[in-house]
Amino acid sequence: xxxxxxxxxxxxxxxxxxxxxxxxxxxxxxxxxxxxxxxxxxxxxxxxxxxxxxxxxxxxxxxxxxxxxxxxxxxxxxxxxxxxxxxxxxxxxxxxxxxxxxxxxxxxxxxxxxxxxxxxxxxxxxxxxxxxxxxxxxxxxxxxxxxxxxxxxxxxxxxxxxxxxxxxxxxxxxxxxxxxxxxxxxxxxxxxxxxxxxxxxxxxxxxxxxxxxxxxxxxxxxxxxxxxxxxxxxxxxxxxxxxxxxxxxxxxxxxxxxxxxxxxxxxxxxxxxxxxxxxxxxxxxxxxxxxxxxxxxxxxxxxxxxxxxxxxxxxxxxxxxxxxxxxxxxxxxxxxxxxxxxxxxxxxxxxxxxxxxxxxxxxxxxxxxxxxxxxxxxxxxxxxxxxxxxxxxxxxxxxxxxxxxxxxxxxxxxxxxxxxxxxxxxxxxxxxxxxxxxxxxxxxxxxxxxxxx
Amino acid sequence: xxxxxxxxxxxxxxxxxxxxxxxxxxxxxxxxxxxxxxxxxxxxxxxxxxxxxxxxxxxxxxxxxxxxxxxxxxxxxxxxxxxxxxxxxxxxxxxxxxxxxxxxxxxxxxxxxxxxxxxxxxxxxxxxxxxxxxxxxxxxxxxxxxxxxxxxxxxxxxxxxxxxxxxxxxxxxxxxxxxxxxxxxxxxxxxxxxxxxxxxxxxxxxxxxxxxxxxxxxxxxxxxxxxxxxxxxxxxxxxxxxxxxxxxxxxxxxxxxxxxxxxxxxxxxxxxxxxxxxxxxxxxxxxxxxxxxxxxxxxxxxxxxxxxxxxxxxxxxxxxxxxxxxxxxxxxxxxxxxxxxxxxxxxxxxxxxxxxxxxxxxxxxxxxxxxxxxxxxxxxxxxxxxxxxxxxxxxxxxxxxxxxxxxxxxxxxxxxxxxxxxxxxxxxxxxxxxxxxxxxxxxxxxxxxxxxx
Numbered sequence: 023x024x025x026x027x028x029x030x031x032x033x034x035x036x037x038x039x040x041x042x043x044x045x046x047x048x049x050x051x052x053x054x055x056x057x058x059x060x061x062x063x064x065x066x067x068x069x070x071x072x073x074x075x076x077x078x079x080x081x082x083x084x085x086x087x088x089x090x091x092x093x094x095x096x097x098x099x100x101x102x103x104x105x106x107x108x109x110x111x112x113x114x115x116x117x118x119x120x121x122x123x124x125x126x127x128x129x130x131x132x133x134x135x136x137x138x139x140x141x142x143x144x145x146x147x148x149x150x151x152x153x154x155x156x157x158x159x160x161x162x163x164x165x166x167x168x169x170x171x172x173x174x175x176x177x178x179x180x181x182x183x184x185x186x187x188x189x190x191x192x193x194x195x196x197x198x199x200x201x202x203x204x205x206x207x208x209x210x211x212x213x214x215x216x217x218x219x220x221x222x223x224x225x226x227x228x229x230x231x232x233x234x235x236x237x238x239x240x241x242x243x244x245x246x247x248x249x250x251x252x253x254x255x256x257x258x259x260x261x262x263x264x265x266x267x268x269x270x271x272x273x274x275x276x277x278x279x280x281x282x283x284x285x286x287x288x289x290x291x292x293x294x295x296x297x298x299x300x301x302x303x304x305x306x307x308x309x310x311x312x313x314x315x316x317x318x319x320x321x322x323x324x325x326x327x328x329x330x331x332x333x334x335x336x337x338x339x340x341x342x343x344x345x346x347x348x349x350x351x352x353x354x355x356x357x358x359x360x361x362x363x364x365x366x367x368x369x370x371x372x373x374x375x376x377x378x379x380x381x382x383x384x385x386x387x388x389x390x391x392x393x394x395x396x397x398x399x400x401x402x403x404x405x406x407x408x409x410x411x412x413x414x415x416x417x418x419x420x421x422x423x424x425x426x427x428x429x430x431x432x433x434x435x436x437x438x439x440x441x442x443x444x445x446x447x448x449x450x451x452x453x454x455x456x457x458x459x460x461x462x463x464x465x466x467x468x469x470x471x472x473x474x475x
Numbered sequence: 476x477x478x479x480x481x482x483x484x485x486x487x488x489x490x491x492x493x494x495x496x497x498x499x500x501x502x503x504x505x506x507x508x509x510x511x512x513x514x515x516x517x518x519x520x521x522x523x524x525x526x527x528x529x530x531x532x533x534x535x536x537x538x539x540x541x542x543x544x545x546x547x548x549x550x551x552x553x554x555x556x557x558x559x560x561x562x563x564x565x566x567x568x569x570x571x572x573x574x575x576x577x578x579x580x581x582x583x584x585x586x587x588x589x590x591x592x593x594x595x596x597x598x599x600x601x602x603x604x605x606x607x608x609x610x611x612x613x614x615x616x617x618x619x620x621x622x623x624x625x626x627x628x629x630x631x632x633x634x635x636x637x638x639x640x641x642x643x644x645x646x647x648x649x650x651x652x653x654x655x656x657x658x659x660x661x662x663x664x665x666x667x668x669x670x671x672x673x674x675x676x677x678x679x680x681x682x683x684x685x686x687x688x689x690x691x692x693x694x695x696x697x698x699x700x701x702x703x704x705x706x707x708x709x710x711x712x713x714x715x716x717x718x719x720x721x722x723x724x725x726x727x728x729x730x731x732x733x734x735x736x737x738x739x740x741x742x743x744x745x746x747x748x749x750x751x752x753x754x755x756x757x758x759x760x761x762x763x764x765x766x767x768x769x770x771x772x773x774x775x776x777x778x779x780x781x782x783x784x785x786x787x788x789x790x791x792x793x794x795x796x797x798x799x800x801x802x803x804x805x806x807x808x809x810x811x812x813x814x815x816x817x818x819x820x821x822x823x824x825x826x827x828x829x830x831x832x833x834x835x836x837x838x839x840x841x842x843x844x845x846x847x848x849x850x851x852x853x854x855x856x857x858x859x860x861x862x863x864x865x866x867x868x869x870x871x872x873x874x875x876x877x878x879x880x881x882x883x884x885x886x887x888x889x890x891x892x893x894x895x896x897x898x899x900x901x902x903x904x905x906x907x908x909x910x911x912x913x914x915x916x917x918x919x920x921x922x923x924x925x926x927x928x
Contacts, residue, residue, distance in 0.1 A: 025549050028481050096478050097561075097852055108550075126579070128852030130891070167852055190894035197848045197897060395650045399550055399581030399620055438583070438891035441643035444650060 043083035108397035131435030133164030136258035141168035151175035155230030158357030159191030161249030166200035228333030250286030259292025287365030321379035346465030352455030355443035496536035561850035584888030586617030589711035594621035604628035608683030611810030612644030614702030619653035685787030703739030712745025740818030774832035799918030805908030808896035
């Protein structure tokens with residue numbers, strides 16, 4: 023009757039799992055926004071270290087994790103796998119529920135898994151600093167931590183709504199020596215343009231990405247880093263699911279359903295891709311569900327098409343489910359899920375019917391989060407409550423149907439910096455943000471001209 | 476080269492270690508404030524369950540941990556023991572540094588270790604609710620969690636300075652269904668008296684204790700619970716040190732020095748008492764150091780005498796190092812260390828020269844905390860930084876002397892709710908609070924009339 027399944031540092035995986043090797047349909051290539059031809063890797067060299075560019079296009083199934091990266095992982099990994107006995111009891115469900123808890127990392131989320139790898143490759147390539155954006159602050163904190171480990175400077179553009187909602191996240195980045203600026207800022211041409219149009223702009227991840235890329239392009243000693251969406255970022259997160267596979271085996275169980283919140287894809291990919299590998303290689307039938315907020319519904323209401331990764335249109339065109347690159351998501355509390363598009367790998371898998379997606383509204387997510395706090399004694403990040411709400415739905419379905427499914431989800435981070443959002447829910451002040459079909463159509467229309475033949 | 480030493484749930488200790496059995500000089504008895512005669516256990520029955528009153532006076536060396544309590548411990552225990560390789564490297568010291576990390580608990584500190592036990596005994600004795608006070612909020616959170624586990628109501632009086640500094644702690648208690656009031660409050664006669672004298676009172680643990688006791692005495696279905704100071708509270712925390720002994724053995728090492736922050740004694744006792752048992756039973760010579768803030772220096776500048784545990788004088792008289800029960804500590808950020816007295820067991824051990832005490836000022840503690848964040852990637856609670864500052868002193872001494880000592884400390888909690896205090900240090904706004912000898916003498920003088928012959 024163990025509550026947690028722990029692994030030793032020797033059991034930290036030695037390779038990342040690259041799902042590209044196993045996908046029945048490989049993703050379409052990224053396109054140059056001018057020529058609309060597939061981009062060549064050298065175009066990305068001003069922004070990323072060569073190792074990451076190679077990972078971005080690699081079709082090797084396993085990519086070795088550098089020793090230096092594994093040594094830093096060992097400070098907090100392997101992360102624990104918990105059996106959610108308290109939640110099972112509260113729901114009185116025949117389902118067995120497990121969660122992989124990534125909140126034990128220095129940033130309090132799964133984000134350091136890729137931040138450490140990215141900082142390492144920038145460091146060995148001779149860069150002096152990394153510029154990035156952050157939504158809820160999880161990614162910025164992770165990169166600040168990772169940069170400090172390798173003696174790199176770190177400059178973070180933080181979406182203004184989160185910068186204002188979560189001052190403690192900013193201070194946390196400062197304790198790791200990072201410089202943090204609210205975005206839109208007056209430090210970039212694009213930021214100044216946005217502010218000129220709307221001085222009260224609450225910002226978006228798309229805007230912050232444009233600012234960070236602009237800064238990185240101006241500085242030959244700087245790299246840019248992204249916390250989700252890109253193939254190499256999703257790759258690094260597969261360490262989560264690989265550990266979970268070992269842990270589920272130790273528990274003598276196997277998931278029927280794997281659930282994760284969905285922002286750009288790294289959280290979901292991290293836990294789900296290694297289980298999808300089982301579907302591909304062992305003909306298993308594990309159902310993987312990505313959960314997005316109803317207020318930023320690219321997977322369930324967006325369209326699959328080429329679009330920019332940022333708002334200013336500085337990135338290559340990526341083939342993905344999108345709401346349009348100038349979609350401005352409402353200021354919901356799960357800041358990490360406020361992104362207009364879905365990573366290319368996840369988009370292709372969804373298009374091919376190999377994974378599922380659902381959308382949950384904010385209020386039911388916070389309700390699920392509070393149930394989880396009472397049942398399990400851990401405060402989940404608002405992002406993570408999206409997974410929990412869906413897990414509860416599935417567990418209640420098991421109860422109705424009398425089926426004993428095993429459900430695994432990624433508890434991607436703790437909510438210690440998100441107590442204000444819990445208070446706004448508890449006090450009844452939280453208003454949910456919904457999006458009309460018209461709004462979505464208009465926003466997607468902005469990408470039309472970009473579609474290739 | 477492991478970074479962390481983990482134990483299985485089967486290795487959770489089955490007994491608390493009661494140092495009373497081994498102390499060369501047993502502590503003096505608590506006295507009735509009126510008669511000045513030793514109190515009898517039945518006097519405490521309106522406040523505490525009988526099991527805890529028996530534990531308070533027990534001289535049995537080992538006291539069994541109830542199965543129900545161990546089951547809840549297993550949600551977060553055994554807590555990890557870390558080797559502080561990052562800190563060792565940063566200090567370039569020959570010392571080997573380890574820390575026991577209690578921040579993994581649902582409250583984020585060591586406090587649930589006793590809260591769960593106390594709530595359990597109140598529950599089996601038929602109480603419906605528990606009233607308590609809290610300083611920094613760690614204890615209140617722990618008791619809120621524990622009460623919710625046993626279906627008890629929880630009412631918390633929170634020292635106003637912390638209530639104002641740490642709104643998120645209050646919300647966290649609310650998520651566990653507790654009611655939280657700033658103290659001094661208008662809900663008690665004593666609170667109203669304090670407010671009448673000083674409407675802007677920032678409160679103190681002593682005042683909050685008086686309020687909580689007053690409420691509990693009025694309600695026959697309520698118990699009172701204390702988060703430190705009392706013998707049974709210190710007893711429950713010995714689970715920390717017992718686990719640490721197993722973990723140090725697994726690491727193939729033994730501490731020469733054990734360090735913990737000091738508020739009322741439970742943090743220090745938790746890690747140190749099991750090692751003192753080694754001193755008593757195996758003639759070892761492990762040096763145990765309690766670290767208090769210079770602004771609340773009962774161990775290093777207080778006097779050993781009978782004093783009240785609270786400000787209103789409602790508790791029995793306890794033989795302890797004290798600054799006087801109406802000592803009003805300055806509003807330092809380590810709210811958990813703002814208490815006028817030291818627990819009876821620790822006081823007797825200090826008087827007998829069996830443990831050491833040092834005081835550290837706030838600024839050097841925050842500096843040590845920031846070094847620790849960079850070296851180890853964990854944000855310590857301000858209370859915990861007192862231990863870290865002392866560990867760094869000792870490690871630097873090893874460096875100067877060229878000695879290879881092993882140092883273990885209790886990282887009693889995380890600082891995710893204390894980021895504002897880090898910011899005030901980083902921005903240079905943090906002012907340290909010092910106390911004059913005259914102030915201490917005057918405050919101690921108030922206890923004079925209470926001394927027995």
